[in-house]
Amino acid sequence: MTGDHLPIEASGLTKRYGDVTAVRDLTFTVRPGAVTGFLGPNGAGKTTTLRMLTGLVTPTSGTATIGGQPYGRLAQPSRTVGAVFDGNAFHPGHTARDHLGLYAAMAGCPDSRVAELLDLLGLAHAADRRTRGFSTGMRQRLSLATALLGDPRVLLLDEPSNGLDPEGMSWLRGLLRRLADEGRTVLVSSHVLHEVQQVVDDVVVIRRGELVAAGPWSRLTGPPTVLVTSPDADPLASALTAAAGSVEAAGPGRLRVRGLDAPRVADLAADHRLRIHELVTETTSLEQLFLDLTTDPAEAR
Template sequence: MSTDGLTVEVSHLTKRYGEITAVRDLSFTVEPGVITGFLGPNGAGKTTTMRMLTGLVSPTSGTATIGGKPYKRLARPSGTVGAMFDANAFHPGHTARDHLRVYAAMGGHPDSRVTELLHQLGLAEAADRRTRGFSTGMRQRLNLATALLGDPRVLLLDEPGNGLDPEGMAWLRGVLRGLAADGRTVLISSHVLSEVQQLVDDVVVIRRGELVAAGPWSRLAGPPAVLVTSPDAETLAATLATSHANAGTVLRVDTVGPGLLRVHGLDAPGVADLAAAHRLRVHELVTENTSLEQLFLDLTTGTLTNDRAATS
């Protein structure tokens, strides 16, 4: 059954610790029904921002709201927002069931929710084991179960995939996709970019506490490039540049190695047709989609061209 989502909005958010500015004039929006990846290098300000969203850190200036309200003004915070920060925030002598019961009681959630989540998140067999013996992956599952106790409409998850094996990551993708499809608002930070690429719809990228880019991942990635292997690469590059200059279209050709070109702005059939028309040899054409890792590196090292650095 779908639920009404709530928009998360960060507006001109700044946090200073003495002379250090952890977050600087940061603004972005996270919409319901999609999974948004919150990305940036270590120390970029991701965790500080998420803690300001949950009232754990007070901003120096600006606002962080959920459904138009700061966290402290929500009527039932744990029933609105599920937050996941520290995978080690468990009493080592508690069992998984004990831990969830404590947090359920604190949030005013029924004990039946504990049993439901233990089964839903694959913890039923480990429910009565002490958390001191849990693997990192099991701790992540229990952390997520804790965040979901109030059946929240917003999820703020800091590195939820840490310690999960490939099967666990596939499971996590399924859980989060289901929550987003249900109309919930999901914001996750992660350093496992290959996994994030398979999961997120939108991305927010920050560097040194400032926004670098935000928007749909597919738009930021841009159109694919074409990798061309040709013994006539030099002539083909000149021909591509000339033909498209005459046509008034934007095309970029980079020489990436002997006999190897990367073409931006023309698809593989277009490259093949032009080469054939000029009797130039092509041995291989490979369509290259931009990876999230490459986009991230381009954005956070400042090498991305302006037409790709879009903001929402």
């Protein structure tokens, strides 16, 4: 399916279990060619939503489609969507090669694909070890290999970084970036926000089953601010304000500037022969954005 661009679309997606509403009227789109972080506190409804996208859970109302089709109507699901929901879904007596060979046969994939993925996922050295002896990180790699068997254009990954060491985290970031750059649609649920920030293009944030924000995360955080330290803070503030910057005091000799980037601030200071001792661009972290969007002020108090 190389060349296909398959968006994920949820529209009015709702799931109720008796009196409990796990997901409520959820609408969002995940675009191809991007890594999208699916974020929310524990119990927000992320896993339920992912399972509705793959037909494992039936929505109470609303629709979930991949490339415009519900998962159950896809002609070749395993070649369209790869999903990782459980890093322990292995027979303990099977080797990694056995496990992948079984799933490859079910998906109609050639044996060569097994060897290719063992190498790609860094498992070639452990291919003939039984999975009962695998570490959590190795299980995560094997889960990813299973999801990639059909060379899918869409990936749904629930906490794929669990158990990975720093080297594994770096490897995962590179893999996700590479897959998205190939035009695939990548949706990743994770609580490791400092890692997610390094690779995601977009975010979908939910709380108590409801959407609170969606879009490019850099847009959601707003433009960066520039923190300036200068012994000439007062005349510098006047010059920056005249250039359409928004300026506020941030302490003795310090200014916080919005609407102008760091090079422009430096150029204005030079034009007016004003001294700058420090110039720092401040950006809102994904973690701070997440907390701002999902923390209930009353609960925080």
